[in-house]
Amino acid sequence: MLRFFTAGESHGKCLTGIIEAFPSNVPIDIRKIDQDLKRRQMGYGRGARMNIEQDRIEILSGIRGGKTLGSPIAFQIENRDYTNWEQHMHPIVTPDESRKITKPRPGHADLIGALKYNFSDIRNVLERSSARETAVRVALGSMTAQFMSCFGINVVSHVTAIGNISLEENIWDIEQIGAADQSPVRCVDKTTEEQMISLIQETKDAGDSLGGIFEIHITGVPVGLGSYVHWDRKLDAKLAYNLMSIQGIKCVEIGEGSRNTALKGSEVHDEIFYDTKNGYYRKTNRAGGIEGGMSNGENIIIRCFMKPIPTLYKPLQSVDIETKESFMAAVERSDTCAVPAASIVGEMVAITVIAEEFLRKYGGDSLEEITERWKRCR
Ligand SMILES: Cc1cc2nc3c(=O)[nH]c(=O)nc-3n(C[C@H](O)[C@H](O)[C@H](O)COP(=O)(O)O)c2cc1C
Structure with a gap:
């Protein structure tokens, strides 16, 4: 079974990933991984950190001559900011007491993490709870995406809402969604894009932050990934769990999903048709490509809803964990809106789940063996 681990602190030396049970002989283009890392770093509304970090993957093991070996793939992404933090984040050197963080930010892991792990310095929490960790998930997702593309399975995403500005209509056209990379907010409608950009600017000027919605479309998914036979094998449940992380x-x-709750069953369920050329097919896809916990052969469509960024320039009430005195929590540096970046993370997390389930169904040791099984089942 494909599995992976991530490690690393936001201002530590580097982020590390290990992927186990990735099949052999899969061609991996390192430039493509760096491109996906770059896509994660872009987006209107991001903070100054993104100008410091220009993420690049360094493969340490498991890939030779551009192809996977079947052995664990270990890789790292250097934190370029570490040079400014070395003394403070060093594994051995005792950190400077005067730089201790004792003021938890509402909406972050800060307070509960410090209570749970018994820390007097909140930096011990925020270094790992930070979304910097998602760079590793993008790198490994980029590898699973390259693996899935060998079977005609591809993933795209776009932003459908930022704050109260949203697309008026659903967009199902995959080519149109694919053009989201050209937009600084990953929105494919020009008018909505401009409104989103002004809202981000206004919100930033007011010291506030924004959330929003992004949508992931996965095409070419074969029938029968996931299963109805046991609750923890359902594909929709797995996608939700991974994306919620x-x-x-x-x-x-x-x-x-949510819109269907207000409709009648006859208006919701996708009717089944058959012809000798296409086999079973649907004329609608309100189910988003999953029925009974299994892929039904239609495109998988997932929407993710992101809360506004919790670190605000506009201070919020909190309590110092050392003095227990109230204070107004203010910030160093932060994104105003990270929905476009999160949309790239979402793509990569979702395609990793699809790869896991694909391997569970057609699994084998090498790309050739898996291809043979996949072809036999078509
Ligand atoms: C790509 C990305 C970038 C983010 N950037 C920031 C940021 O700059 N500042 C911040 O406070 N939160 C940021 N967040 C959100 C926080 O990491 C998150 O809200 C926090 O860790 C608490 O976790 P929770 O919201 O899942 O409960 C970002 C999230 C993502 C996915």
Whole structure:
């Protein structure tokens, strides 16, 4: 079974990932991984950190001559900011007491993390709870995306809402969604894009922050990934679990999930048709490509809802963990809106789940063996 680990602190030396059970002979283009890392760093509304970090992957093991070996893939992404933090983040040197953080930010892991792990310095929490960790998930997702593309399975995403500005209509056209990379807010409608950009600017000037919604579309997914036979094998449940683990994501919707609740069953369920050329097919896809916990062959459509960034320039009430005195929590440096970046993380997390389930169904040791099994089942 494909599995992975991530490690690393936001201002530590580097971020590290290990992927286990990635099949052999899969061609991996390192430039493509760096491109996906760059896509995660872009987006209107991001903070100054993104100008310091220009993420690049360094493969340490498991890939030779551009192809996977079947052995664990270990990699790292250097934190370029570490040079400014070395004394303070050093594994051995005792950190400077005067730089201790005792003021927890509402909406972050700060307070509860410090209570749970018994820390007097909140930096011990925020270094790991930070969304910097998502760079590792993008790198490994980029590898699983390259693996899935060998079977015609591809993922795209776009931003459908930022704050109260949203697309008026659903966009299902994959090519149109693919053009989201050209937009600084990953929105494919020009008018909505401009409104989103002004809202981000206004919100930034007011010292506040924004959340929003992004949508992931996965095409070419074969019938029968996931299963109805046991609760923990359901594909929709797995996608929701993994996507909810992205920092700031508070809600995950499959297909027309929440909108369908206000409609009648006859208006919701996708009728089944058959012809000898296409086999079974649907004329609608309100289910978002998943029925009974399994992919039904239609595009998988997922919407993720992100809360506004919790670090605000406009201070919020909090309590110092050392003195127990109230104070107004203010910030160093932060994103105003990270929905476009989160949309890239979402793509990569979702395609990793698809790769895991794909391997569970057609699994084998090498790309050739898996291809043979996949072809036999078509
Ligand atoms: C790509 C990305 C970038 C983020 N950037 C920031 C940021 O600059 N400042 C901040 O306070 N939160 C940021 N967040 C959100 C926080 O990491 C998140 O809200 C926090 O860790 C608490 O986790 P929770 O919201 O899942 O409960 C970002 C999230 C993502 C996915």
